[in-house]
Amino acid sequence: MATSAVPLEQAVHSEAHELPFIRKYIFSTDHKIIGIQFLLFSLLFLLLGGMLAGMMRWQLGFPDAPMPVGTILPETMAPDGILLPEFYNSLVTMHGTFMVFFAIMPLLVGVFGNYLIPLKIGAPDMAFPRLNMASFWIAVPAGILMLAGFFVEGGHAAAGWTAYAPLSADPEWTGVSTGQQLWLLSLAILGLSSILGATNYISTIVNLRAPGMTWFRLPLSIWALFITAILVLLAIPILSGAAIMLFFDQTIGTHFFDPTDGGQPLLWQHLFWYFGHPEVYILILPAMGVVSDIIANGSRKPVFGYHSMVYALIAIGFLGWIVWGHHMFQSGMNPTLGTAFMISTMLIAVPSAIKVFNWMGTMWRGNIRLHVPMLHSVAFVAMFVIGGLSGVFMASNTFDIYIHDTYFIVAHIHYVLFGGSLFAIFGAITFWYPKMFGRMMNSLLGKIHFWLTFVFFNLAFFPMHSIGLGGHMRRLYDPSQYQFLQPMQPINKFISISVFLLLASQIFFVINFIMSWFNGRKAPENPWEDNGLEWSTPSPPPHGNWDKSPAVYRGPYEFSSPLVEEDFLPQYRKLETDEEPVAATRET
Amino acid sequence: MAHPAVMRPPVQREIGADVYNEKLGMWVFLGSEVMFFTALIGSYIILRVGAPEAWADPNEILAVPITAVNTFLLICSSVTMVKAFASVQEDNQEALKWWLVATVIIGAAFVGVQMYEYSQLVHEGFVPSGYVPGSELAERAAHGELPASVGIYGSSFYTMTGFHGFHVSAGVICLSFVTWKAFRGKYSAADHRGVEVIGLYWHFVDLVWIILFTIVYLI
Amino acid sequence: MEVTQQKHPNYVGVWVGLAVLTLLELGVAFLGWSKLVIILLLVGLALWKALLVALYYMHLRFEGNRMRIFAIAPLPLAVIIVIAVLTEFVW
């Protein structure tokens, strides 16, 4: 056995450069192109979601003042620039929906799953390239349907991103019918896209690893994407099933969630959160993975406790399935069940602690290079901890009585999702941009963007803890209705202003992203002196990735190894002492 | 034990699942199907336990004999499917084709019978939202012979069996495609991934029906 | 490349088994026993049939352990939600 560098039978792809434009860039089966397509798709929704948030914050900070340029919105949304309560509810709903389903999830899973998996495991492409293309082109109509909801009569879905029935089940309660239906349809379609993607990722990681890429030599980003793909595969169908039932309640008069005819509103919540909690880990695990890679690179040190990092990922992935009830403590669910869910939820802090302390252990006695990706990654750890610790308050079912459905939850959401996932995404985009586009991003602009975002993010979201503890309810159109909230209005203003500055700071990212694409410095093969296989091909890599299948000689984090002069030792670099890896010969 | 026949030129990879990609992919996909049906079947169980009074005894509204026949049909289509697979393993092209054709026909017949069953039920007045006002069944319910309201029963019955039927129909379409390829001689003892993979899906759908039939029509 | 002439499992036998079990199910369903016994029996029979299909028609019996893991992994998750929600009604 054991000859490395087997010519790839999939060299079918090598004639690819003769493909016409449309096959190469639009209906492409190349995982790298699909990854970039997902990137553009989801950044667009990130921007939209951010704009919706800006409108919400205007209303919350300045409830009586007309919104600047708000007059361009139609009467049904904001007459004279003042948002209507029903439109505000749509904004909350769609902000959550866009961010969770159309921005962060595709960014992490769609973009980095696609781009990194084959490159990091040494495969020429995904196991099923055409399925991969289908997965993107199914997501597009889902996005279009979701956008279309804004333009239909009755407005867009307005029952929150959690769409609690019966509010969402019967147009009678919200006046929204078509909007809610489009919302459900779109999520069901997007679900199909995600499931196809996950099938592909799992098969690829299991079956297409290059010789020598054993399970415990996989980079943590790939481990995280693997666990995430399993969660996507098994959680999303639950949402699809539930969405279909709710859709039927809306359209053909079924009674699944209708209490007047034997249906159970709580069933929706159970199904939604049985999907929903794994979903939030879908949104954080890949972020943890890429951050592990970047922190090792930035610290020039092997990841501290690689094996326990892997086991922690698996533990989070599994525990994530048995905690869903913590969203339902106050729902009227069986109180004994509530206690059980509290304990399981608390336990999730343990694997998370392992991860946090191991990241710190990685930085300890390192030789830390604070490049832009590293800045974002360190910020990720710092912010995720805040979000995670606020999760512990809510995990206590007793204290959750008080803070459930307040801005404390909103603060938690944004510390884990923005402070966590989005910072990791910014880190990952800046880290792999050179590989994706063959150009370096501007590091000065990157640093300016990082610092502004970091500062204004905290100014905007940290105070939400305090108004939440003051009892400020979430999904509240006009806080000035309540006497006890009026003293908090100055904080609300402060938050809103910080948010506008936060939004403005993103301009630096947009400029950097677009300008570098055309004008950036040409990227070398391995600009960050990293160890992963993806750095052994040109930037950007050709179709098929390598001429010869790479062979892997060691783990992914051999930084500062005493074996070599340099402070990095790539997985693909063969030292004299290395033997060729032994792999099975088999049909693929 | 890996499959004996060689599918594609061998390459060196880590051992993985020790089966070829398409088979692994189908099994992985079936995992998501399990969860999809969990959402539907689980809801059925939960709703039924929560509102037992909305369920009529199986044979009251539904036609168990017809569906028993239908169940038998689906079991037959499974055996024809697996026979097709056994034939291609032995490179018996004729048998492969005809077993596949049989599977397609029986599968389509299943869908046909289900359509017929639905149309009968609708005719009698049983629809996803419950009784049709003024229909035969509504009359009997008014006389106390049937549950007063079967809204939730209708909802879960149609959604569950409907989505199963949808899966069978999708299976029939894919199988027709495989059959067409079989007639063009695309499968051999050396490479018959398509037959095996569609077979897995087909048997899975049969398996789901076995569960559905029991909990919907018998319990 | 071992092109073995593998002996096929007795597919028709399994088919007969499935048919018989189905008949048995129909019999049980209409026996006027206590509801609980009937339900337990029926579920048991259904699982038996499902197992036959999975083991023989889907050849799980003949797959390696690596492959089998993928097939069984999701099943516990399917059970967890149903059991948990059902506690609402029995507590």
Add this chain to the structure above:
Amino acid sequence: MSWILPPSASTFAAQIDFIYYVILVITGIAFVVVEAGLIWFVIKYRARPGRKAYYTHGNITAEIVWTTIPAVTVVMIGLMSGGLWNEIKGRDSVPPDAIPFGVKAEQFEWTFTYRGLDGELGTADDFSLRNQLHIPVNQPVALSITSEDVIHAFFVPAFRVKQDIVPGLGATIWFEATETGDFEIACAELCGLGHYRMRAMVTVHSAEDYQQWVTSQTTVALAE
């Protein structure tokens, strides 16, 4: 300003707030350890030319320590809140001497039903008020809440009381006010476009005042 929790006016409030402070201290320590550590490492170990990082793959002892400590801590938090949870929300937690009230939630108002002078709900001298709850101080009260349409949530910040009201399911909750005065009741679950103004007031009377108030209201109700 509410940098801290709002006034506490029920027996639960003090207990719940205690849990808050315990978790605050524990997470506060974790927070300081992590953030200070990160800043310290970034400064102390920043890249210097010609230096190599310390090559290590980890340390089992350290990992066991930082796995065990959080594990024990969170389980303790869990046990602590679990007990109180049963007191507040357990299925049989309502004290037998609690005064019963009927509450109906609908888009977008609350209707409170009082038992009148005969001491029983569901009799002719019951009376109802929109968006106004009157209760006596230092006396447990039990609210049986139902919803007419969608899910609402009964929330009294000053009492640290919150309960979702699912239509068809309803809920019974109890609490005991410890301060007299007026407090706001809010709807805490998104219930439609008027969610933000689904507001009511609870007035806590001293025992004598309360009796007087009920008497006057009952006569009004009976006179109608």
